[in-house]
Amino acid sequence: xxxxxxxxxxxxxxxxxxxxTCGGDNIGGESVxxxxxxxxxxxxxxxxxxxxxxxxxxxxxxxxxxGNTATLTINRVEAGDEADYYCQMWDSFTDxxxxxxxxxxxxx
Amino acid sequence: QLQLQESGPGxxxxxxxxxxxCTVSGDSISRTxxxxxxxxxxxxxxxxWIATIYYSGSTFYNPSLKSRVTMSVDTSKxxxxxxxxxxxxxxxxxxxxxxxxxxxxLFDYWGQGTLVTVSS
Numbered sequence: 001x002x003x004x005x006x007x008x009x010x011x012x013x014x015x016x017x018x019x020x021t022c023g024g025d026n027i028g029g030e031s032v033x034x035x036x037x038x039x040x041x042x043x044x045x046x047x048x049x050x051x052x053x054x055x056x057x058x059x060x061x062x063x064x065x066x067g068n069t070a071t072l073t074i075n076r077v078e079a080g081d082e083a084d085y086y087c088q089m090w091d092s093f094t095d096x097x098x099x100x101x102x103x104x105x106x107x108x
Numbered sequence: 109q110l111q112l113q114e115s116g117p118g119x120x121x122x123x124x125x126x127x128x129x130c131t132v133s134g135d136s137i138s139r140t141x142x143x144x145x146x147x148x149x150x151x152x153x154x155x156x157w158i159a160t161i162y163y164s165g166s167t168f169y170n171p172s173l174k175s176r177v178t179m180s181v182d183t184s185k186x187x188x189x190x191x192x193x194x195x196x197x198x199x200x201x202x203x204x205x206x207x208x209x210x211x212x213x214l215f216d217y218w219g220q221g222t223l224v225t226v227s228s
Contacts, residue, residue: 033214035155042204042218043155049212086155090213096168097145097213099155 002091004100011106018074020103022087025068030089032070034063037102038083046085047072074105082107110134112205112219120199120226126192130205130219137186138163143208145215146179146190148201156201160208161188195226 005023012018022032032050035043045054047063050070060075074081087100116128130144137144146158159179160168167179173192181188192199202223206215 031213033212035215042221043215044218045214045216048214054216088155088214094171096160096170097157097208097215099157102154 001094001096002089002098004087004089004098006085006087006100006103008101009104009106011108012074012077013108014077014079016077018077018081018105020072020074020085020105022070022072022100023068024070024089027068027070027089028066030065030070032063032065033088034061034072035086035088036081036083037086043086077105077107079107081105110207110217112207112217114203114205114219114222116222116224118223118225120195120224121228122196122226123194126190126195126199126203126224126226128190128203128205128222128224130188130190132186132188132207136183137181137188138183141210143210144181144188145206145208147204147206147215147218149204149221150198150201158192158203159190197226200224200226 034047036046037043046057046061050065051063062073064071084102086102091098111133113131120126143160145160161179176193178191202221204221205219207217209216
């Protein structure tokens with residue numbers, strides 16, 4: 001089955017840009033979604049179809065996808081962005097969803 | 109506003125069956141183009157998809173759990189359910205129900221999650 005690989009942790013200072021990556025074989029041609037999960041809460045969709053945002057998600061959140069890597073970019077990081085972030089795509093070969101292992105974003 | 113709420117025992121004994129129900133409010137579970145799913149998260153770990161069901165009853169299971177999982181839907185109650193048999197400590201996790209948006213293949217609404225501990 002398809003495997004999505006995420007760096008376990010990323011640290012960034014407030015006001016800077018955080019980039020969280022999701023690696024997978026030729027993932028660049030796939031539709032990738034990103035979820036934010038704060039401690040004790042359910043995941044929340046923050047970016048879908050690579051770069052679209054659901055209603056209510058700040059424009060600071062954006063996404064891109066090329067080659068073997070999808071990237072979630074958070075501009076002007078705030079303390080409230082500290083959370084775990086998961087990428088997800090649909091494995092059309094096995095016809096099921098696949099999640100990355102998650103990245104813990106720490107705001108210094 | 110769509111809401112999902114998990115319910116069920118928080119403690120299950122090893123070798124027994126875990127049973128959870130998700131109650132959907134704010135929209136019909138029979139709405140086309142949406143599926144309903146269970147996803148779990150062991151303490152301190154990542155997300156694992158368990159199973160998905162359509163309102164018609166069509167089911168899709170994670171192969172790694174398929175032999176122990178049964179998912180069902182009750183459209184009259186706007187609920188869907190999960191049964192996981194022969195549980196072990198490895199099944200201890202927060203269990204989330206969620207809505208899967210067909211076509212986009214993403215989970216757009218989640219329940220708050222319920223912790224199920226497997227212990228004697």
